[in-house]
Amino acid sequence: GAMADEVEQQPTTNTVEEPLDLIRLSLDERIYVKMRNDRELRGRLHAYDQHLNMILGDVEETVTTVEIDEETYEELYKSTKRNIPMLFVRGDGVVLVAPPLRVG
Amino acid sequence: MSVLIKVQAGQIITTLFSVFNSLSLRFWTFCPHPVSVHCTPVIGQYAGQAKYNRLENVCRITLTMSLRKQTPSDFLKQIIGRPVVVKLNSGVDYRGVLACLDGYMNIAIEQTEEYVNGQLKNKYGDAFLRGNNVLYISTQKRKA
Numbered sequence: 001g002a003m004a005d006e007v008e009q010q011p012t013t014n015t016v017e018e019p020l021d022l023i024r025l026s027l028d029e030r031i032y033v034k035m036r037n038d039r040e041l042r043g044r045l046h047a048y049d050q051h052l053n054m055i056l057g058d059v060e061e062t063v064t065t066v067e068i069d070e071e072t073y074e075e076l077y078k079s080t081k082r083n084i085p086m087l088f089v090r091g092d093g094v095v096l097v098a099p100p101l102r103v104g
Numbered sequence: 105m106s107v108l109i110k111v112q113a114g115q116i117i118t119t120l121f122s123v124f125n126s127l128s129l130r131f132w133t134f135c136p137h138p139v140s141v142h143c144t145p146v147i148g149q150y151a152g153q154a155k156y157n158r159l160e161n162v163c164r165i166t167l168t169m170s171l172r173k174q175t176p177s178d179f180l181k182q183i184i185g186r187p188v189v190v191k192l193n194s195g196v197d198y199r200g201v202l203a204c205l206d207g208y209m210n211i212a213i214e215q216t217e218e219y220v221n222g223q224l225k226n227k228y229g230d231a232f233l234r235g236n237n238v239l240y241i242s243t244q245k246r247k248a
Binding site for chain 2: 017019022023091092094095099
């Protein structure tokens with residue numbers, strides 16, 4: 001983007017780390033990824049790049065949908081899960097990356 | 105841009121310029137009574153002059169603003185470590201302490217809370233947000 005052109009490139013890691021440097025710390029760890037279209041992934045991060053393309057292993061994908069009952073206008077949340085042993089994720093769909101959520 | 109503000113000695117005035125930080129200017133050199141000028145927010149740097157007219161009992165303040173070229177980058181450097189609100193294009197809100205960010209607006213936040221429709225939905229210890237989804241980054245004013 002235009003703003004990126006104005007920011008100076010940081011030399012390797014003496015000064016403030018970039019957000020991507022901190023993702024590097026999650027390599028080989030399990031992570032939680034929130035994607036567009038109400039999708040979530042939980043898997044082991046094997047690789048990533050500056051676009052946030054990722055290789056995830058041992059992945060569980062959750063797709064969440066909302067059905068609205070036409071009569072009662074009740075919202076019914078459904079989630080569909082599937083497991084994928086190895087997955088390439090295209091970075092433009094990624095919204096958020098975090099260590100896995102703890103329950104409770 | 106220059107603004108001429110006519111002030112009574114000792115009067116506190118507030119003038120809006122544009123968005124980034126708040127700036128307090130205090131003129132005492134030419135004025136026997138300190139006059140405080142609070143500018144919210146600032147887009148550039150200010151050079152100010154104050155002249156006190158004894159007859160009229162009036163302090164005239166002239167502020168001249170010069171635009172700085174790198175203000176967005178400077179703003180980004182300044183807000184690191186502060187509590188921020190990040191709003192995504194999807195409308196979801198994230199609040200937490202800004203750990204770092206880059207020129208693409210990729211963001212790393214600590215102690216993140218996720219708000220959907222104003223309701224707290226999730227908490228993350230660390231969260232990385234992809235810059236293309238970010239609508240804005242704003243500082244939160246904390247009441248002490």
